Amino acid sequence: MLSAILVAIIATMSTWWVSHVITRTWLYPLWAGFLVALAMGQPVEGMKAAAYIQLTYLGWITAGGTMPGNLMVAGVFGTALTLVSGADPSLAPTFAVPFSLLGILSFQAYMTINSIWIHKADKYALEGDLTKLRFMNYVPSGILSFILNGIPAFILVYYGGDVTTRALAAIPTSIITAFSVVGALMPALGIAMLLSYLSKKKIVGFFFAGYFLTVYLHLDTMAITIFAAIIGVLIYFFTTDKKTGVAE
Amino acid sequence: MLSAILVAIIATMSTWWVSHVITRTWLYPLWAGFLVALAMGQPVEGMKAAAYIQLTYLGWITAGGTMPGNLMVAGVFGTALTLVSGADPSLAPTFAVPFSLLGILSFQAYMTINSIWIHKADKYALEGDLTKLRFMNYVPSGILSFILNGIPAFILVYYGGDVTTRALAAIPTSIITAFSVVGALMPALGIAMLLSYLSKKKIVGFFFAGYFLTVYLHLDTMAITIFAAIIGVLIYFFTTDKKTGVAE
Amino acid sequence: MLSAILVAIIATMSTWWVSHVITRTWLYPLWAGFLVALAMGQPVEGMKAAAYIQLTYLGWITAGGTMPGNLMVAGVFGTALTLVSGADPSLAPTFAVPFSLLGILSFQAYMTINSIWIHKADKYALEGDLTKLRFMNYVPSGILSFILNGIPAFILVYYGGDVTTRALAAIPTSIITAFSVVGALMPALGIAMLLSYLSKKKIVGFFFAGYFLTVYLHLDTMAITIFAAIIGVLIYFFTTDKKTGVAE
Amino acid sequence: MADSQIENMNVQPKVKLTKRDLIKHWLLGYSSETCYNFERLQALGTANAMIPIIKKLYKTKAERAKAIQKYMVFFNTEPSYIGTVIHGIAASMEEQAANGVEITDEDINSVRTGLMGPMAGIGDTVSQGIVYPILAGISCSLALAGNIFGPIFFEVGYKVIMLSTGYSMYMLGYKKGKTAVLSFLKAGTLNRITEIFSVVGLMVIGSLAATRIGIVTPIEFSVGEVGINLQKVLDSLLPSMLPLAATLGVWKLISNRMSPTAIIAILFVVGIVASLLGILAPLAQ
Amino acid sequence: MADSQIENMNVQPKVKLTKRDLIKHWLLGYSSETCYNFERLQALGTANAMIPIIKKLYKTKAERAKAIQKYMVFFNTEPSYIGTVIHGIAASMEEQAANGVEITDEDINSVRTGLMGPMAGIGDTVSQGIVYPILAGISCSLALAGNIFGPIFFEVGYKVIMLSTGYSMYMLGYKKGKTAVLSFLKAGTLNRITEIFSVVGLMVIGSLAATRIGIVTPIEFSVGEVGINLQKVLDSLLPSMLPLAATLGVWKLISNRMSPTAIIAILFVVGIVASLLGILAPLAQ
Amino acid sequence: MADSQIENMNVQPKVKLTKRDLIKHWLLGYSSETCYNFERLQALGTANAMIPIIKKLYKTKAERAKAIQKYMVFFNTEPSYIGTVIHGIAASMEEQAANGVEITDEDINSVRTGLMGPMAGIGDTVSQGIVYPILAGISCSLALAGNIFGPIFFEVGYKVIMLSTGYSMYMLGYKKGKTAVLSFLKAGTLNRITEIFSVVGLMVIGSLAATRIGIVTPIEFSVGEVGINLQKVLDSLLPSMLPLAATLGVWKLISNRMSPTAIIAILFVVGIVASLLGILAPLAQ
Numbered sequence A, B, C: 001m002l003s004a005i006l007v008a009i010i011a012t013m014s015t016w017w018v019s020h021v022i023t024r025t026w027l028y029p030l031w032a033g034f035l036v037a038l039a040m041g042q043p044v045e046g047m048k049a050a051a052y053i054q055l056t057y058l059g060w061i062t063a064g065g066t067m068p069g070n071l072m073v074a075g076v077f078g079t080a081l082t083l084v085s086g087a088d089p090s091l092a093p094t095f096a097v098p099f100s101l102l103g104i105l106s107f108q109a110y111m112t113i114n115s116i117w118i119h120k121a122d123k124y125a126l127e128g129d130l131t132k133l134r135f136m137n138y139v140p141s142g143i144l145s146f147i148l149n150g151i152p153a154f155i156l157v158y159y160g161g162d163v164t165t166r167a168l169a170a171i172p173t174s175i176i177t178a179f180s181v182v183g184a185l186m187p188a189l190g191i192a193m194l195l196s197y198l199s200k201k202k203i204v205g206f207f208f209a210g211y212f213l214t215v216y217l218h219l220d221t222m223a224i225t226i227f228a229a230i231i232g233v234l235i236y237f238f239t240t241d242k243k244t245g246v247a248e
Numbered sequence D, E, F: 001m002a003d004s005q006i007e008n009m010n011v012q013p014k015v016k017l018t019k020r021d022l023i024k025h026w027l028l029g030y031s032s033e034t035c036y037n038f039e040r041l042q043a044l045g046t047a048n049a050m051i052p053i054i055k056k057l058y059k060t061k062a063e064r065a066k067a068i069q070k071y072m073v074f075f076n077t078e079p080s081y082i083g084t085v086i087h088g089i090a091a092s093m094e095e096q097a098a099n100g101v102e103i104t105d106e107d108i109n110s111v112r113t114g115l116m117g118p119m120a121g122i123g124d125t126v127s128q129g130i131v132y133p134i135l136a137g138i139s140c141s142l143a144l145a146g147n148i149f150g151p152i153f154f155e156v157g158y159k160v161i162m163l164s165t166g167y168s169m170y171m172l173g174y175k176k177g178k179t180a181v182l183s184f185l186k187a188g189t190l191n192r193i194t195e196i197f198s199v200v201g202l203m204v205i206g207s208l209a210a211t212r213i214g215i216v217t218p219i220e221f222s223v224g225e226v227g228i229n230l231q232k233v234l235d236s237l238l239p240s241m242l243p244l245a246a247t248l249g250v251w252k253l254i255s256n257r258m259s260p261t262a263i264i265a266i267l268f269v270v271g272i273v274a275s276l277l278g279i280l281a282p283l284a285q
């Protein structure tokens, strides 16, 4: 019972980012799953399950509010189900992946419903009522996350994983694969949103430069970041120049 | 007889590019050889011979009117001789290569003699006689190609390949190799001609950039084309700027 | 005796660069060691020893007057000791490396003491006495090099290598390794000195460009030199432009 | 903006933000994504974080209402590592505006909107493309060996880097904003800075696009007895063509002002249908 | 060129080219290389293609003679994919000239000559460096498996790409020429455009040079008992040095106004002699 | 500098340097490092090389004293291959100054100091990063096979390249100095040229830094039973981080005007201590 409540809280907070000072790492299975492991009193087994899940998501990214799978749900639910069902930690990803994909839907719901509170907040802003505005930022979204994530987590842990395991097993592989494709496509949205903030005709070529340098030269992200920074600095100095002559 | 005539026509047209809407692909053994194969009634065997020849020339290029081997002659004559002599299609390149090299000479003759017609055409241009000018463009070069390519092809097919095979076999390997070197050098002319159209001191560095990016980073032509396009676009926008200030 | 004197001279000149027309190659074990081999009458054995030493220093560089090991001492003393001790040439590097590292100290002394003569030369310059100035350039440094390098070399060859071999063997490996780390760090000084001549804020990004292109794309020095030259030329022409408009 | 005004600001600040105010603002910024939503993303969270600043600088309800409202517009950036620089700048601009320097609401929001894109691109790349996989990779190998320091190292390492980076960037923004805000508003300067950061941002998200969109086509067909693997053909033509096509396609939809929710719906339909029809598959890692 | 003239052009076109004229011109451009020769390459073919345009725009023999003559000068570009853009521009410039806009023959030919180089470089690379090897590679594997679709796929694929690209580029040229021709002639603008395309052209032919000139030296000698492979030595110094040397050497000859025929003769002599002496060999593929 | 002066120089040279003078100067330049020292490096050697030039151009002791003194200041460049260009320029500037063109001592030394850095970077890279390892590599394989041509090939090859490059660069410098010195002194032009060469110099020494500073950390530790190799962790973060850190660290010290001797002492202490503590190790080749 206690552990079910604790897991429900973890599940709630891992999506309701009350403050990234605390919750930023709760996005990642390694930490959120470890917390679940502690809550369920099986730290080592749970940690390993969490690590197995984590490893399959090292390339995961969220940009522009979108994500290629709900990593928070994957970490928390995947670890919990592994422990509840007593399965070997190395099987954790098998449990986690369907959650991650279904979780896209719940995240979608969360992101859509939250728009309601912001309209309320608009009203308080107009009135200059800062306290109520603050309330709008924190409370309704928390309750929403509890409903969407906390309650299911409670049920999963409290009523045992049998049903869930069977339910998951019932999902045909073709659906899992289909959701994986959706997940694989999802970063395109986040990246395209950043693109649409950034791209002016003049410089959009750099997007393609980054893309094809990565594709053809197999450079990793760090390398591209370094070269991008060098190029940025050089452009800065070489175009400043225009007004002041060539020499510094 | 009929097939000999058809092959003679194919040979004529593959060099006399009456309209690239038709003849552009007749440069390439895969298609020209296939036409020969059809004309000689052995579509599958001939097609395979043509494909074997084609494969040895995937890097072939014609630029500035020069070529590293007469691919048209290689494809048509090589396929025809393979079929006539009844050899295995996989031997087709052995037949085709000497033709390709000797064909440099006949192409050379064609390109030189054609200069005569253009002087005639000058006269008609002066007179504003557009019909005769058009005649000059099409007819004499066709006849010339027929003499240089069509008649030999006819002979090859009609009188059998025995003599030819023996003649080819009589060419010493050292000569074949020597002609291959000539062929390997030939693109230098085409490329240098393009260079001489393009190179202003200011930008000739990009030629070397393309060269050494290919050499050192083993990028293929597509990759270089993409990077070149990106660089071109960036230069366009970053140098426009000069007059209008930094921001778009 | 004669060979000891000759080796002493070689040792002296390999650091006292009387004229690079002669001495530039005396920096390198292959040549300086070969001279030692000749002086000691064992050209082939000595040459092989010299070559083995040379091979371990193909990446050696001196910049800004600093070096990652005293290659001159390594080549001369290492070859001499190999011959004197009758060891197999392939063992030459084992002898040479400690000399190279200890030699950093003697080079350091040489570079520091030489500062004295330049102050004397200042005086002669003030008086316009060009002959004495010339004397200051050549003579005192030669004597100094003789003391620092020539005499030890004489002793090594004349009194036999036994003591030396034992002395070298007595140096603990940990010290050798420690000196190797010093040697490995040393080029940082020379390179940083060049950096401090060259770096203006505007262009220092190119240092990092060279660094990371080498690191990430594994380009060799020649490749970087070529690309640097291309970039230099392009910048030259594209920034000239500013005053004169776009076209040449 | 006359010189007298500049002096004004330098000589006689009426209200000054304290270090405490700034730290509060910075920390509250970590709640930018609490009421996270597709309509305006971090708008409400960012407004919430401004509360201490606004309370300090403005005393009447009306002033406060006016001040807070400008933060209720669409805003989104990487909020934890790099994007904090924008909040720092905003704080300093508010401070100066409250002290009589002629800075309009539009000025403030154009700085914020100009920088949110580049900082998102760079911040996402640094935090999620570099720091996260390296730390998580190391930590997982510890964890799998049964070592409890695995997750702890991850938690501590990640937070230390995040908070020290986030703090430095916030303070950098505040300082630069304070000294440079006038030149910042000079025609062109802001654009110029935004542009440089955008160049960096674009290159790095280009790299992200190439590595993080994992779709391939599993189509294989045979013509006669020759099997053709379409993905190989595409790769021989232009490697990683599909992720690029997906990105450009979605970008097009965004440019046509389609909402994220609608696009997500499309991605769902396209992804599921294409997968079931055997046209797309996830890239095996 | 006064503003009145521009209005002139916009308000009162005397003769207008129809779509039909343009398509004729575009298609006839595919005969640019029919009477192919080293003296002026595609001059006659290009002139021939202009016939429908000239007939439409000019009615007297004298006018026609004057118009056609300017196309009889040296001209060479990639004629099937990309170079068609130049013909499109020429058509639109002729049309405007015929309608009274002050465009001289020199104007037209400087546009044509300026663009023929970059379009050759880019066009050859696209058509022969990319499209051809990919299509031919796929088709050959079909053909070798006995599948008759091999050559057919090649024929159809190649032509579809060629004609659609060629058509789009022609029409692009015509449209841009129509709207932009005035700014085109403005000092600098044409040079600028040519320059950018030349940059692209130069890079891609640099790549072609590196991959398509297949010579190496087979020289091996031994000093004492050590065998030295000269090509390896050269490669350790500067990889692919010989193709570059050949290109630069020939370029030098061209710059000295040597004729292609003479250069070909030289290449023959050099190639044969160097091969027989064992100095050069073809690169094994 | 009035036009009359330029004519002056062109019309009526009082003293002219002969080829012999130039060759002497060039050759003596190879003794730039004879009295090599950390205080002013090649100052004395460079001054010594100027003697024939100065004797020819100036006749009184006072003039000579004045002329030679300006070469006694800190000077350092790559002296054998590329740096000779600076001496060539100096000779031509001296010649013109002696003939009445208004060139000050400061002009001459600012050219010399501006170019010494780039020429050092480029020269070191060419001579020691390219020519030396290639020649030595080939020669060693000969030598190890017992072939006496090994060292001879090295000696002759190296000197031929060195002298021909050094000579050409010297004469290039003299010629360009003669014709271009006026424009050289024009505001900006020298800076511009220096800048371009500095760009090249910086890139190549960047490459040298990456390949020639061979330190790694041998630290390995285990957390629980998992062994962690610190160098691998660093490489996964940023490859070759330590050589870069060392370079930037030393650069910082130099910027703080610490003397080379002191820095060498520090490198000794750091290197030895770090090695004994097991923090740093030499990179295995």
Ligand SMILES: OC[C@H]1O[C@H](O)[C@@H](O)[C@@H](O)[C@@H]1O
Pocket: B062, B063, B064, B065, B066, B190, B194, E033, E041, E042, E076, E077, E078, E079, E120, E121, E123, E124
């Ligand atoms: O190089 C441009 C052009 O030159 C000649 O006209 C031919 O070789 C063409 O195939 C080529 O496209």
Ligand SMILES: OC[C@H]1O[C@H](O)[C@@H](O)[C@@H](O)[C@@H]1O
Pocket: A062, A063, A064, A065, A066, A190, A194, D033, D041, D042, D076, D077, D078, D079, D120, D121, D123, D124
């Ligand atoms: O892309 C910028 C930003 O967008 C959203 O706010 C989230 O996905 C963040 O994680 C991300 O940093």
Ligand SMILES: OC[C@H]1O[C@H](O)[C@@H](O)[C@@H](O)[C@@H]1O
Pocket: C062, C063, C064, C065, C066, C194, F033, F041, F042, F076, F077, F078, F079, F120, F121, F123, F124
């Ligand atoms: O770095 C420039 C220059 O510095 C010193 O003079 C020596 O180390 C030379 O070998 C080097 O070329």
